[in-house]
Amino acid sequence: MQKKLLAALLGLAALAQVHAADVTTAMLANTAKDTKEVLSFGMGTEGQRYSSLTQINTRTVAKLVPAWSMSFGGEKQRGQESQPLIHDGKMFVTASYSRMFAVDLKTGAKLWKYEHRLPDGIMPCCDVVNRGAALYGNLVIFGTLDAQLVALDQKTGAVVWKEKVDDYAAGYSMTAAPLIARGLLLTGVSGGEFGIVGRVEARDPMTGQLVWSRPTVEGHMGHKFDKDGKASDNGISGTANKTWPGDLWKTGGASTWMGGTFDESTGLAYFGTGNPAPWNSHLRPGDNLYSSSTVAIDVATGQIKWAYQNTPNDSWDFDGANEFVTFDMDGKRYGGKADRNGFFYVIDAKDGKLQNAFPFVKKITWATGIDLKTGRPNFVAANRPGDPTKGEEGKKGSTVFSAPAFLGAKNQMPMAYSLTKLFYVPANDWGMDIWNEPVTYKKGGAFLGAGFTIRPIFDDYIGAMRAIDPKTGKIVWEIKNTAPLWGGVMSTAGGLVFYGTPEGFLKAVDARTGKELWKFQTGSGVVAPPVTWQDGGEQYVAVVSGWGGAVPLWGGEVAKKVNMLEQGGSVWVFKLPKS
Ligand code: CA
Numbered sequence: 001m002q003k004k005l006l007a008a009l010l011g012l013a014a015l016a017q018v019h020a021a022d023v024t025t026a027m028l029a030n031t032a033k034d035t036k037e038v039l040s041f042g043m044g045t046e047g048q049r050y051s052s053l054t055q056i057n058t059r060t061v062a063k064l065v066p067a068w069s070m071s072f073g074g075e076k077q078r079g080q081e082s083q084p085l086i087h088d089g090k091m092f093v094t095a096s097y098s099r100m101f102a103v104d105l106k107t108g109a110k111l112w113k114y115e116h117r118l119p120d121g122i123m124p125c126c127d128v129v130n131r132g133a134a135l136y137g138n139l140v141i142f143g144t145l146d147a148q149l150v151a152l153d154q155k156t157g158a159v160v161w162k163e164k165v166d167d168y169a170a171g172y173s174m175t176a177a178p179l180i181a182r183g184l185l186l187t188g189v190s191g192g193e194f195g196i197v198g199r200v201e202a203r204d205p206m207t208g209q210l211v212w213s214r215p216t217v218e219g220h221m222g223h224k225f226d227k228d229g230k231a232s233d234n235g236i237s238g239t240a241n242k243t244w245p246g247d248l249w250k251t252g253g254a255s256t257w258m259g260g261t262f263d264e265s266t267g268l269a270y271f272g273t274g275n276p277a278p279w280n281s282h283l284r285p286g287d288n289l290y291s292s293s294t295v296a297i298d299v300a301t302g303q304i305k306w307a308y309q310n311t312p313n314d315s316w317d318f319d320g321a322n323e324f325v326t327f328d329m330d331g332k333r334y335g336g337k338a339d340r341n342g343f344f345y346v347i348d349a350k351d352g353k354l355q356n357a358f359p360f361v362k363k364i365t366w367a368t369g370i371d372l373k374t375g376r377p378n379f380v381a382a383n384r385p386g387d388p389t390k391g392e393e394g395k396k397g398s399t400v401f402s403a404p405a406f407l408g409a410k411n412q413m414p415m416a417y418s419l420t421k422l423f424y425v426p427a428n429d430w431g432m433d434i435w436n437e438p439v440t441y442k443k444g445g446a447f448l449g450a451g452f453t454i455r456p457i458f459d460d461y462i463g464a465m466r467a468i469d470p471k472t473g474k475i476v477w478e479i480k481n482t483a484p485l486w487g488g489v490m491s492t493a494g495g496l497v498f499y500g501t502p503e504g505f506l507k508a509v510d511a512r513t514g515k516e517l518w519k520f521q522t523g524s525g526v527v528a529p530p531v532t533w534q535d536g537g538e539q540y541v542a543v544v545s546g547w548g549g550a551v552p553l554w555g556g557e558v559a560k561k562v563n564m565l566e567q568g569g570s571v572w573v574f575k576l577p578k579s
Contacts, residue, residue, distance in 0.1 A: 050418050080095060094132055237290075272324065284313070463480070484558060488500075
């Protein structure tokens with residue numbers, strides 16, 4: 001009896017402990033300001049990647065040294081694009097091939113590891129990457145390459161729930177960090193190169209049960225779900241065939257592969273959508289809503305409040321998937337987006353009205369600009385790849401040189417916003433030869449109808465870290481980089497901007513001038529965003545290292561230029577020496 005009572009009391013104590021460490025909706029709403037923890041992708045759901053910490057600053061950063069490093073191990077390495085999360089004395093970091101690690105923050109010792117068992121037939125388009133996890137309650141949740149969501153116990157790594165999101169054999173996969181907003185788990189899907197249908201879904205983060213689902217291809221029905229999982233219609237997403245001819249809306253792409261951001265003041269979640277499928281735009285005359293767009297979704301209802309299409313009738317794989325980062329300007333709430341198509345957009349976060357749009361790369365061939373009145377691009381018709389039905393024997397359309405390349409003026413690497421009122425954008429100046437070919441949809445097959453070769457534009461660099469003023473469209477400073485930039489950015493109140501390079505360096509530069517103040521060679525390419533936090537009076541910076549991602553796979557002439565870069569897989573943590 002006494003034993004039983006003791007066990008019960010211990011049980012209660014354990015329960016109380018778990019509750020003390022639980023991640024709550026209130027904590028997530030405040031995480032951008034909380035300097036002790038990093039509870040979400042984007043270092044705050046709005047995705048500014050800004051920290052108010054100042055111990056590591058323009059004067060002290062030169063002394064920054066490693067505190068510890070941990071290897072992800074394994075025979076398989078490839079691209080490591082993950083942003084670590086920091087909570088309850090632990091780091092939660094995902095790795096290639098749908099792996100997750102929990103690490104002791106003080107010592108760098110591995111606490112547990114979860115390796116998702118992947119089937120042979122997975123079809124990630126652009127390497128076996130994962131960009132991070134979400135925290136809620138006692139769970140750490142991430143998406144896998146076979147399109148599942150897995151929720152693990154933060155303490156033990158045990159699987160608490162697992163849900164199949166969609167069919168990997170049809171080309172669905174998941175690589176983005178899930179977003180938690182107002183107590184809901186919001187996720188997208190990858191697979192735009194295989195004719196999947198993009199969508200945003202909301203789930204109960206504690207159980208994985210669906211709450212609503214919202215497709216991002218016009219013609220598909222959205223749904224809400226009751227407690228028993230019974231679906232009812234949530235309103236059709238526009239009119240079938242209005243912007244999509246024939247049956248193409250059924251395999252229309254618009255994948256939500258980068259996940260979303262959430263703004264507390266608007267109550268809206270912002271998800272970028274990828275290319276319309278197939279790439280051959282002559283098969284689908286019309287705008288092809290909501291491909292290559294930002295959709296703003298009311299988290300409470302799952303309804304699309306507004307959408308802004310960056311590239312109507314996209315012909316260049318200019319996925320509009322890039323992050324929409326909300327910020328204050330002139331007393332209003334706006335969102336900034338550095339689109340793959342080469343233009344930086346400033347959009348009213350509440351109603352989607354375009355405020356400003358300007359180039360953030362040197363060369364753009366597909367449009368001469370964005371009309372601020374209509375919000376539409378001024379297309380250069382001659383620079384759209386030609387219609388294959390009008391080409392030689394109906395097999396290949398005319399080839400055009402296009403800039404940016406389809407890997408984008410910016411790709412998955414997230415930018416940062418700072419108290420300098422500047423955005424820090426990891427950009428790439430490159431182009432491609434692109435042509436169209438006939439194509440028909442086949443489940444699980446590439447659905448492109450296009451061929452391409454990516455080429456550098458300039459001899460001396462491809463990547464360029466740029467400080468951009470969203471108000472004026474001016475590039476305040478830039479730092480050129482030989483290889484294409486593929487890692488994210490972080491800004492701090494210490495007057496610093498941190499970013500990584502494929503050449504292996506994590507760098508810290510002066511946020512106002514771009515002057516390089518510190519760098520460290522991590523041993524492999526950095527294609528992931530850094531984070532920072534404070535623990536026991538000391539400020540730490542962490543970044544994942546491991547070259548890979550889309551560039552070595554799809555980069556054409558550029559891939560050849562960077563084929564000497566070595567793979568890896570580790571996480572590094574830095575701090576100032578105790579003086
Ligand atoms: Ca795409």
